[in-house]
Amino acid sequence: MVFTQPSKTMASSSLTDAQLIETFVEGFVQGQPVLLSNANLRTEPLFDSMQLIDNREGLISTANMQKVPIWAKVCTRSMYWSLLHDVLRRQNFFPLAKAETKDFYSYRYCLLSADYEIHCTTAKELWRICWGRGQTVRSSIPLDLMVWGQGPALEKESWHPLRGMDCDQGFLKIKILGGFIQVESQDLVVWARKISEHRFSGAREEGQLRAGMRGYLRLRN
Known part of the structure; x- marks a missing residue:
């Protein structure tokens, strides 16, 4: 050894x-x-x-x-x-x-563009963020959310605009353009939300500092 x-x-x-x-x-x-x-x-x-x-x-x-x-x-x-x-x-x-x-x-x-803030929650918590507790009105889905995952046809993992979430036979389906990402409710999901304008400058400076460090790859949509 x-x-x-x-x-x-x-x-x-x-x-x-x-x-x-x-x-x-x-x-x-x-x-x-x-x-x-x-x-x-x-x-x-x-x-x-x-x-x-x-x-x-x-x-x-x-x-x-x-x-x-x-x-x-x-x-x-x-x-x-x-x-x-x-x-x-x-x-x-x-x-x-x-x-x-x-x-x-x-x-x-993992680093998205500087005007997004990255989060990590369970898929169930993301569902609640998108829909609210017991809320199923599709117009309530935020339009400023991105989710990380593998796209349709086994594409390489990347960021996708989150278009909605559905529940099907005990699984949660995160809807993206051209398909969906299927997860269990307790699976960890990485997603991003657009940050307000007044926080943009500070986030951009931090991203520039970290991107040059050893072994880092900036992951973009």
């Missing part, structure tokens, strides 16, 4: 779980494997990736650090998922697809 030599080893036993996770994500984003551990968590560089492991429950995340665009697979069953999810989101990494392994999502860097 071949291990990647960590580029940074830290005295990490005093780190809180939150600090260790933040350092793990920082190393992932910067392409610098880190060797960390405390009473609950540890990292293990392996081949071209780095793993975050719960000492009791096992693997939480595997972060690829070489292939572009870089990505991290994260287990949503982990008690640390919410914390890791929030740290990755602050770096503009979102769960863009289900991974092959059950209960894992693949997080990749």
